[in-house]
Amino acid sequence: EDQVTQSPEALRLQEGESSSLNCSYTVSGLRGLFWYRQDPGKGPEFLFTLYSAGEEKEKERLKATLTKKESFLHITAPKPEDSATYLCAVGPRDSNYQLIWGAGTKLIIKP
Amino acid sequence: GAVVSQHPSWVICKSGTSVKIECRSLDFQATTMFWYRQFPKQSLMLMATSNEGSKATYEQGVEKDKFLINHASLTLSTLTVTSAHPEDSSFYICSARPRTGGGTDTQYFGPGTRLTVL
Numbered sequence: 001e002d003q004v005t006q007s008p009e010a011l012r013l014q015e016g017e018s019s020s021l022n023c024s025y026t027v028s029g030l031r032g033l034f035w036y037r038q039d040p041g042k043g044p045e046f047l048f049t050l051y052s053a054g055e056e057k058e059k060e061r062l063k064a065t066l067t068k069k070e071s072f073l074h075i076t077a078p079k080p081e082d083s084a085t086y087l088c089a090v091g092p093r094d095s096n097y098q099l100i101w102g103a104g105t106k107l108i109i110k111p
Numbered sequence: 112g113a114v115v116s117q118h119p120s121w122v123i124c125k126s127g128t129s130v131k132i133e134c135r136s137l138d139f140q141a142t143t144m145f146w147y148r149q150f151p152k153q154s155l156m157l158m159a160t161s162n163e164g165s166k167a168t169y170e171q172g173v174e175k176d177k178f179l180i181n182h183a184s185l186t187l188s189t190l191t192v193t194s195a196h197p198e199d200s201s202f203y204i205c206s207a208r209p210r211t212g213g214g215t216d217t218q219y220f221g222p223g224t225r226l227t228v229l
Contacts, residue, residue, distance in 0.1 A: 032216045041225070042222055043204045043220035044155070044206075046217060046218075046219055087154065087155070096143070096160055099157075101154045101155050102154065
């Protein structure tokens with residue numbers, strides 16, 4: 001069964017304290033792994049798409065990496081405005097571009 | 112680029128009325144559009160997938176006669192909640208997958224519509 005598990009559920013960091021969010025997945029053929037950021041009361045904002053193991057992508061203080069079993073979202077020297085829920089999703093190759101979603105990690109950056 | 116809009120952003124209606132939500136891809140054509148529902152502090156729940164010019168495919172447990180989806184063009188999809196009841200109150204979000212160009216595997220999301228049924 002295709003499945004996505006994100007950990008931790010919540011993470012509280014001090015401003016400037018770097019850390020990583022984990023997304024573990026099992027899927028019968030990976031079309032892509034997707035990271036989104038969601039602020040309260042808003043739709044998810046696209047961050048990254050990763051397609052194959054070993055791939056890495058960066059955007060400002062965020063860096064996403066991918067292995068055959070998991071993905072990490074590394075946050076370097078975070079700022080309070082990075083506070084949000086980060087969602088991970090995988091696209092099985094045999095789906096109609098539908099995504100399997102993780103429950104998300106709520107990140108809180110304290111000033 | 113890859114901007115998706117939703118209208119209205121929020122709506123309050125009386126029980127028994129119908130509500131239509133529009134989802135538009137503003138700067139790209141969308142082969143596929145998706146409709147999600149999200150409850151407080153929960154992740155996204157896919158309701159249906161629609162391709163332009165085709166009937167929508169509904170997820171198990173989603174009533175197709177209650178949640179009518181029309182994907183009229185490559186830039187517009189609508190979700191109509193018919194005979195709404197308080198239990199239909201939720202946050203509805205659409206997404207769109209670009210037809211061509213880079214990132215065609217990626218879904219881009221609208222800002223969401225908050226529906227409250229009294």
